[in-house]
Amino acid sequence: EVQLVQSGAEMKKPGETLKISCKGSGYDFTDSWIGWVRQMPGKGLEWMGTIYPGDSDARYAPSFQGQVIISVDKSITTAYLQWSSLKASDTAIYYCARHFPYGDLRAWGQGTLVTVSS
Amino acid sequence: ILMTQSPATLSVSPGERATLSCRANQSVGSDLAWYQQKPGQAPRLLISGASTRASGIPARFSGSGSGTEFTLTISSLQSEDFAVYYCHQYYKWPMYSFGQGTKLDIK
Numbered sequence: 001e002v003q004l005v006q007s008g009a010e011m012k013k014p015g016e017t018l019k020i021s022c023k024g025s026g027y028d029f030t031d032s033w034i035g036w037v038r039q040m041p042g043k044g045l046e047w048m049g050t051i052y053p054g055d056s057d058a059r060y061a062p063s064f065q066g067q068v069i070i071s072v073d074k075s076i077t078t079a080y081l082q083w084s085s086l087k088a089s090d091t092a093i094y095y096c097a098r099h100f101p102y103g104d105l106r107a108w109g110q111g112t113l114v115t116v117s118s
Numbered sequence: 119i120l121m122t123q124s125p126a127t128l129s130v131s132p133g134e135r136a137t138l139s140c141r142a143n144q145s146v147g148s149d150l151a152w153y154q155q156k157p158g159q160a161p162r163l164l165i166s167g168a169s170t171r172a173s174g175i176p177a178r179f180s181g182s183g184s185g186t187e188f189t190l191t192i193s194s195l196q197s198e199d200f201a202v203y204y205c206h207q208y209y210k211w212p213m214y215s216f217g218q219g220t221k222l223d224i225k
Contacts, residue, residue: 035214037161045153045161045204047214059212095160102211104151106172108160 002026004034004096004109011115012086019082020112022096030054034079035105036070037095050099051079086116119144119210123203123217129225132195138220140188140205149209152181152190155219156201164203165190192222200224 007021022034035050049060053074060070072079079096094112097105120143130136140150148168153161163172165181168188178193192199205217 044219045155045206045216047216050212061213099208102149102208104163104166104208105153105161105206106163106166108162111160 002098002107004098004107006094006096006109006112009113009115011117013118014085014087014116016086016116017082017084018086018114019080020094020114022079022081022109024077024079024098027098029074029077032098032100032103034072035097035099036068036079036081037097037105038064038092039095039111040092045095048081048094053077053079086114088116088118090114091116119146119207119213119215121205121207121215121217123205123220125220126218127221127223129223130195131225132197134195134225136192136195136199136222138190138192138203138222140183140190140217142186142188142207145185146207146209148184149207150181150183150188151206151208152179153204153206154199154201155204161204195222197224 003025005023030053033050036048038046048064051058051070053072058070069082096109098107122141124139150168152165155161169181180191182189202219202221204219
């Protein structure tokens with residue numbers, strides 16, 4: 001069974017750093033991409049970007065370029081989303097999802113709630 | 119690619135049919151998926167390729183359309199179908215985009 005398991009909820013202060021994770025199992029981790037999706041409180045889904053675990057090729061949506069870093073460690077089948085300086089506006093649920101290029105998001109992680117507040 | 123869903127909220131009685139719309143501002147061919155999201159849960163893939171049900175999705179869910187106009191139809195609403203539905207274009211990879219969602223409410 002394909003599974004994506006994300007790290008737990010985080011509560012941070014503005015300016016702090018954060019790295020959340022998404023661990024894949026039940027499939028060949030390098031046969032597809034891992035994308036990240038943001039959902040701000042009470043809002044819809046926003047595409048952030050994606051990474052290919054095979055060679056760490058990362059692609060970003062324009063709104064998120066320079067705001068976050070997407071990385072991966074294929075040896076432990078885990079993708080990451082990180083911030084160097086959090087803002088209150090980063091408060092959201094972040095989902096990872098498995099996909100093929102030009103493909104749907106067929107498997108999702110359970111989501112990680114990130115709360116940024118002073 | 120800008121995806122626009124309508125209506126924002128749809129109130130339907132159980133057992134009735136629900137029709138949700140999604141429009142793209144340029145052609146996405148058939149590279150369109152629909153997802154269902156219930157409160158506190160991750161989205162779940164319902165339909166891909168505009169009209170192909172994902173594994174385990176009941177036959178009461180159907181998708182249609184191509185190009186710029188798409189429809190998700192739920193033929194006879196069950197209580198568990200009341201949720202938020204999103205369309206998603208994957209034509210322009212890796213610049214995916216979602217519609218803003220339609221909330222399906224119990225009437």
